[in-house]
Amino acid sequence: MRLPLEGLTVLALEQAVAAPFCTSRLADAGARVIKIERPEGDFARGYDDVAQGQSSYFVWLNRGKESVVLNLASDEGKAEFRELVSQADILVQNLKPGALSRLGFPIEELRRTYPRLIMLSISGYGDEGPLAVRKAYDLLIQAESGLCSITGGAEEPARVGVSIVDIATGQTAHAAVLEAVIARSISGEGADIRISMFDVMADWMTVPLLNHEGGKTPKRMGLRHPSIAPYGVFQTRDGISLLISIQSDREWASLCRHVLGDDSAIADDRFATNVVRVQNRPETDGLVAQAFGARDAAVLEEMLDGAAIAFARVNDTGALSSHPHLRRITVDTPEGPVSYPAPAAIFIGAPPRSYGPVPGIGERPVSEAK
DSSP states (O other): OOOTTTTOEEEEEOOSSHHHHHHHHHHHTTOEEEEEEOTTOOGGGGSOOTBTTBOHHHHHHOTTEEEEEOOTTSHHHHHHHHHHHHTOSEEEEOSOTTHHHHTTOOHHHHHHHOTTOEEEEEESSOSSSTTTTSOOOHHHHHHHTTGGGGSSOSSSOOOOSSOHHHHHHHHHHHHHHHHHHHHHHHHOOOEEEEEEHHHHHHHHTHHHHHHHHTTOOOOOOSSSOSSOSSEEEEEOTTSOEEEEEOOSHHHHHHHIIIIIOOTHHHHOTTTSSHHHHHHTHHHHHHHHHHHHHTSOHHHHHHHHHHTTOEEEEOOOHHHHHTOTTOOEEEEOOTTSOEEEEOOSOOOTTSOOOOOOOOOOTTOOOGGGOO
């Protein structure tokens, strides 16, 4: 059975995380992805050395690709790049705004010369506006977009613990490219797509922004929800941290009956609706904390399941590593196989996917080597 993107060629003038995230998913779906690297390689190859002596970021986001080393400042490199572009269906690039033009490949010219080409450009702040020329990386955009202001505890802002801006941008780019592929199958026309990391995160910040503009500026609350209660972490008698989420008054009633053992709290004026539970959060959380502190985690988990209450253990990465629900894939790399979490999408009725190896610098399949 053919993979959905087999037959498509993607030229990836990329580095770091956002663009490689997008193209790795295209490669997973069967596209041929040709990654253009400097002679020293994508600088993400040097981010760390924890995956068989290689960068965790690089082995995660570059499986199934070919690596081609080009010096785009040289005439020879420019000629080879132009030849590759002429054969590509999709060009993904995350150079600085205007860099592709300075190299001699203006996007407008590429559009005229290759009208079926789908071009995706990723930048920090876009092509226009007061910050268009500013460098941008994940944590910088977390800060600039206001994300850090709503992340962490009351004492100080914090970064989200993964590269959420890069990943969100890569996901947005992936969706946009697939939309353009569908559109081209209908119209025959390519596309010129521009995505900025700031725009992506501003979009994701819509709810906190609307709350601020509505007079309810979000506060940092750690592992509590700013507008729902009880929705937070409670300690069990045996020292386990359980996070519970009550999404409706019906669930609150179930929690009271089957876990808290206090039917009177269902209709109590302080707790009857989510609005008043949030207003009386200390008392609301106090009821839950008292009940949780009197029981061990195993007992509470059984009670919560029986009451149809959503909950989770507050795990660390060690617990994730051995989690019984974790699906893994193993990919080959120049230094040996590496196992890590599987992509989330599962295609029912399709054969299991195989994931291509991570290339060394300048490494291509034998059939493609020159």
